Amino acid sequence: MIKNNLSTIIITVITATMGVIAAVSFGKMHHPEELFPSEGLTGKVMLSDYFEGIKGTNGDTEVYLFDSGVEGGTALVCGGAHPNEAASFLSAVVILENLRVTCGRVFIIPRLNNSAFTCSDPMEGFPASYEIPTKYGTRRFRLGSRVTNPLDQWPDPLVFSQYPSNQQLSGFETRNINRSYPGRADGNLTERIAYAIVQLIEKEKVNIAFDIHESSPEVPIVNVIVYHENYEEVAMGAILGLEMAGLQFSPETSPKNFHGLSHREWGDYTNAIPFLMETSNPSMGRLRGRTDVDLVLRGYCDNYKKAKETGALRIAYREDTGEPIAHRVGRHIAGVVELINSYNLYYPDMQIVIENLPDYDMIMEKGVGEFLNN
Amino acid sequence: MKTRIATYVTITILFLAGTSLLAQKFEQPVLISSAGQSADVKLVKMLAQRQGLNATTVLMAKPEDLTGFKTLVIVPGFSSKGLGAAGISQQDELERVQSLIKAANDLKIPIVLMHIGGNARRQGQSDSFNQLVADNSKFMLVVKQGDEDGFFTKIAGARNIPLTLVEKIAETAEPLGNLFK
Ligand SMILES: [Zn+2]
Numbered sequence: 001m002i003k004n005n006l007s008t009i010i011i012t013v014i015t016a017t018m019g020v021i022a023a024v025s026f027g028k029m030h031h032p033e034e035l036f037p038s039e040g041l042t043g044k045v046m047l048s049d050y051f052e053g054i055k056g057t058n059g060d061t062e063v064y065l066f067d068s069g070v071e072g073g074t075a076l077v078c079g080g081a082h083p084n085e086a087a088s089f090l091s092a093v094v095i096l097e098n099l100r101v102t103c104g105r106v107f108i109i110p111r112l113n114n115s116a117f118t119c120s121d122p123m124e125g126f127p128a129s130y131e132i133p134t135k136y137g138t139r140r141f142r143l144g145s146r147v148t149n150p151l152d153q154w155p156d157p158l159v160f161s162q163y164p165s166n167q168q169l170s171g172f173e174t175r176n177i178n179r180s181y182p183g184r185a186d187g188n189l190t191e192r193i194a195y196a197i198v199q200l201i202e203k204e205k206v207n208i209a210f211d212i213h214e215s216s217p218e219v220p221i222v223n224v225i226v227y228h229e230n231y232e233e234v235a236m237g238a239i240l241g242l243e244m245a246g247l248q249f250s251p252e253t254s255p256k257n258f259h260g261l262s263h264r265e266w267g268d269y270t271n272a273i274p275f276l277m278e279t280s281n282p283s284m285g286r287l288r289g290r291t292d293v294d295l296v297l298r299g300y301c302d303n304y305k306k307a308k309e310t311g312a313l314r315i316a317y318r319e320d321t322g323e324p325i326a327h328r329v330g331r332h333i334a335g336v337v338e339l340i341n342s343y344n345l346y347y348p349d350m351q352i353v354i355e356n357l358p359d360y361d362m363i364m365e366k367g368v369g370e371f372l373n374n
Numbered sequence: 375m376k377t378r379i380a381t382y383v384t385i386t387i388l389f390l391a392g393t394s395l396l397a398q399k400f401e402q403p404v405l406i407s408s409a410g411q412s413a414d415v416k417l418v419k420m421l422a423q424r425q426g427l428n429a430t431t432v433l434m435a436k437p438e439d440l441t442g443f444k445t446l447v448i449v450p451g452f453s454s455k456g457l458g459a460a461g462i463s464q465q466d467e468l469e470r471v472q473s474l475i476k477a478a479n480d481l482k483i484p485i486v487l488m489h490i491g492g493n494a495r496r497q498g499q500s501d502s503f504n505q506l507v508a509d510n511s512k513f514m515l516v517v518k519q520g521d522e523d524g525f526f527t528k529i530a531g532a533r534n535i536p537l538t539l540v541e542k543i544a545e546t547a548e549p550l551g552n553l554f555k
Contacts, residue, residue, distance in 0.1 A: 220454040223494060227413075236420045243543050248519070250494040251413035255459035314498035 029118045029128060033141050035062075035093060035110060036373035038356070040100040042067040047109065050203055051196035053185055058152045059193040061114040063200065064096055065107055072104025073207040073343070073350030076200070076272070077336060080111040081177050081262070083144025084121055085214035086130065086296050087279050087328035090141065090368060092212060094329055095336065095357060097373045103353035107204060112211075113177040113193060115152045117144035125291045126283070132297075132325075133367075136374030143296060147175035153189045163187060165259035173260075178211070181265035201270045207350050208234075208343050209272040211262040212332050216285030217304050217317040225335060226252045226276040228267030235275065237342035238335070247334055247360060249277075273343065277335045279328040280316040299323035329368050330360035398512060398536075400484055400553045401444035402428040407435035408449050409471040410464075410503040411456030414491045415449040417543060418550075422447075425551035434460060434470060437477030445554075446478045447486045448511075450503040451495030464499060471503065475510045486553065487511040489526065490543045492519035501525070511535055513553060515546050 037044075043065035048055035050063075079092025092110040099106060111117055120126045120143065131138045150156075156171040163184050173179045175190050183194030201209060215222050227235035232253075239249050254263040254274075266274035282288055282301040289295070289303050300322030308315040317323060337357060344351050358371050406422060406429050408415040415433060422429040429447070432439050440446065448471070457467060478485055487507045489495065496504065508514060508529040514537040516526045521539060530537035538549045 220452070220499075226455070232413075232416050233420065236417050239417065240544050248492050248494065250453075250491055251416060252453060252455045253413045253416075253459050255455050257461060258455075258458055311497050314494070314496065314500065316494070 025128065026119075029120070029142055029144070032111070032114075032117070033139070035096060037064055037096050038098050038100065038373070040066050040356075047193070047196045047200065050199040051185065051192065053192045054189070054196050057189060058115040058118060058149060059113070059189050061109060061111045063107055063109050065105065066099050066101040067105045068101040068103050068353070070103045073347060073352045074105045074107070074204055075340060075352050075354075076107045076109070076204075076206045076209040077212070078109045078112045078197075078210060078262075079212050080109075080117065080144075081113055081211055082146045082213060083111070083113065083117045083142065084126060084146050084284065085281060086141070086143060086283075087214050087281065087325060087332060088212045090132075090325065091329045091332035091336075094333060094363075094368060094371050098356050098358065098371055099354060100356040101352070101354055103351045105204075106352065106354060107200070107206070109197075112197070113148060113190070115148045115189065115193075116146065116175075116177070117142050119145045119149040119151070121145045127291070127293045127296065130293045130296050132369045132372065134369040134372045134374060139369075139372055139374070147172065148177070148190045150175070162260045163191060167259045169260075178213075178262055179260035181260055181262055182269040198266070198269060201266060201272045206270070206272040207347065208340065208352070209262070209266055209274045210336055210339070211274065211276045213276060213278045214281035214284060214328065215278045217280045217282055217315050217323070218285055218287060218307065218313055220314070221252060222278050222280045222316040223248065223331075224250045224252045224278050225339070226254055226263045226278075228254050228263055228274055229256070230267060231273045234273060234339065234342045234346055237345060238338040241338040241341060242334060245334060245338070245360065247331060249335065275335075275339055277332055279331050280323045281328065282317065282323055297325045299325065299328070326363045326368050330358075330363035333357055333363070334360045398484070400486060400513070402554055403443050404429040404445045404447055404554070405435060405440060405443040406431040406447045406449070407474065408433050408451070408456070409467070409507050410450055410452035410495075410500060411460055411467060412449070412451035412453035412491060412495055412500075413456060414451050414495060417490060418447065418449050418488050421543075421547040421550060425547055427551065427554060434462075435474055436470065437473055440474070440477055440481060440483055443483060445486060446474075446483050447488055448475075448507045449488050449490065450500065450507045451489070451491045452499040452503060468502060468506070471506060475506065479510065484512040485510050487514040487516070488546065488550070489514070489516045489520045490546055492517055493522065496520050496525065505529070508535070509533065514538070515540070515549055517541070517543055517546065
C-alpha cells in the first residue's frame with residue numbers, strides 16, 4: 001500500500017516544502033524595511049492621524065516631518081505610490097535620509113500606498129526585493145505591486161467607476177492609488193488612503209506636492225514633469241533650470257478630463273501645486289528581457305536598444321548606458337530641487353529652503369548607496 | 375581656370391541667396407501655436423514673453439485665428455496627454471495643422487518652426503508633425519538634440535530654409551527675438 005503510494009507521498013512532501021518556503025518568502029513582504037531619517041527630522045506621525053478610517057489597515061503609512069521652525073511654505077514629497085517603481089520609493093528615501101530644511105516645512109511619505117508594498121504583480125516575474133550596498137553594509141528594499149494588495153481590497157469590480165467623476169476604467173484600477181483621488185471617507189481602502197492624503201494636504205496647508213513615478217521606456221509619458229494648468233510657469237521655470245544643469249525634462253499638462261490622478265485632483269481639490277515626475281525604467285516595459293534585480297538596478301536591456309534603433313516608436317532609453325537607478329534617483333531629486341527653486345521665485349512669501357540633498361552628478365558618481373544611512 | 379571662375383560665381387550666388395534668406399524679416403504681432411499639443415509650446419510662450427514679443431498663444435489655432443497676425447510660430451511635437459487634454463485624436467490635430475498652414479500660406483504669413491523638445495519630440499508620432507511644419511516653414515530654430523540624425527538639417531538643405539541650431543532651450547530666446555529686429 002505504502003509502496004504503491006510512495007511517489008504520491010514524495011511529490012506531496014516536496015510540494016508542501018516548496019509551498020512553505022514560498023509562503024515564508026512572500027510573508028517577508030509584510031515586514032517593512034527600516035528607514036533612517038536625517039538629523040533634520042522633527043516629527044513622525046501616521047497618515048491615519050489625518051483620517052481615522054485607515055487606522056489599523058495595511059494602508060496606514062508613516063509621515064515624516066522636517067520643520068525648520070522658520071515661517072515659510074510647506075512641501076510634501078511622496079514616493080511609493082506605485083511600489084513596483086523602485087526609483088519612486090528610493091528617491092523619497094534618499095531625500096528622507098539627507099534632508100535639512102532651513103525655511104518652511106517638508107513632509108515626506110515614502111510609502112504612499114503601503115499595502116501595495118506587501119505583494120508583487122502577478123505574472124510579471126518581478127523580484128520581491130533588491131539590495132543596495134551602502135557605506136555601512138547592504139540594505140534590502142522591497143519591490144512591490146502597482147496596486148493595493150488584493151488581500152486588503154477584494155474583489156475588483158468588472159468596471160471601475162472613478163469617484164466622483166464616474167469615469168470608467170478597468171476594474172484593476174480600483175486598487176490604483178493614482179486613479180483614486182480625491183478619494184472618499186466611506187470608499188474602498190485605496191479611496192480611503194487617497195482621502196487621507198488629501199486631508200493631510202488640506203490640514204497642513206501644503207503649498208507644493210510631489211508624486212514620484214517611473215514608467216516603461218516605450219510609453220509616451222516618460223522623463224516628464226506633469227503639471228496642473230494653473231501652475232504652468234513654475235513647471236516651465238524648473239524645466240529651464242534643469243536643462244541648464246544638463247537634465248532634459250519634457251513638460252506635460254495634466255489632462256482636464258483624466259480623473260483620479262494626483263496632478264489633476266490635488267490641483268483641483270486642494271490649494272497645493274502638484275507635480276508628477278516619471279523616469280524611464282526598463283524593468284517595467286513590455287519589451288524587457290529577463291526580469292531580475294540587475295535589470296531593476298542597472299536598467300540595461302538590449303531589447304530596448306534594438307527597439308530604439310528601429311525608430312518605429314519613441315523609446316526613452318539611452319543605448320550606451322541604459323537607465324541605471326542612480327540616473328533615475330538623481331533625476332527625481334534634481335526635479336524636486338528645481339521645482340522648489342522655481343516655486344520660490346513665484347511665491348516669495350512662502351519660501352521653502354532645502355539643503356544637503358545630493359545633486360545628479362554626485363549620485364551618478366558615487367551611487368545611491370552613498371547617500372543612505374544605517 | 376574656367377572651372378575656378380564657375381566655382382566663384384556659384385559660391386557668390388549661393389552666398390547672396392543665403393544672405394537674402396537670412397535677411398528675411400519677420401514682423402509682429404506673432405501667433406504661437408502647437409502641432410501635436412505637446413506642452414513645449416508653453417515654454418516658447420514664456421521665452422517669447424521674456425523677449426518682449428507681441429505674441430499670442432493659441433494652442434489649437436484655426437485659420438480664422440490668423441487674422442491680424444504677421445508671423446506664425448509653430449512648435450511641433452506629439453503628446454498623448456496634450457491631445458487627451460484637448461479631447462481630440464492625432465488625426466484631428468494633423469488636419470487642424472494642415473488647414474492652419476494652408477491658410478497661413480494663402481495669407482502670405484511666414485511660418486517659423488521652433489523645435490525645442492529634443493529627442494522626446496522626435497520619431498514615433500511626433501515626426502509627422504515635425505515634417506509637415508518644417509516643409510512649410512521660412513525659418514527653423516531647433517535645439518540640437520532633436521536634430522541628432524540630421525532630420526531638420528536635411529529638410530533645411532533640400533528646401534533652402536535657414537536653420538539655426540542651439541544647444542539649449544534657453545538659448546532659443548535670443549535668435550527668436552532677433553527674427554523680429
Ligand atoms: Zn507610477
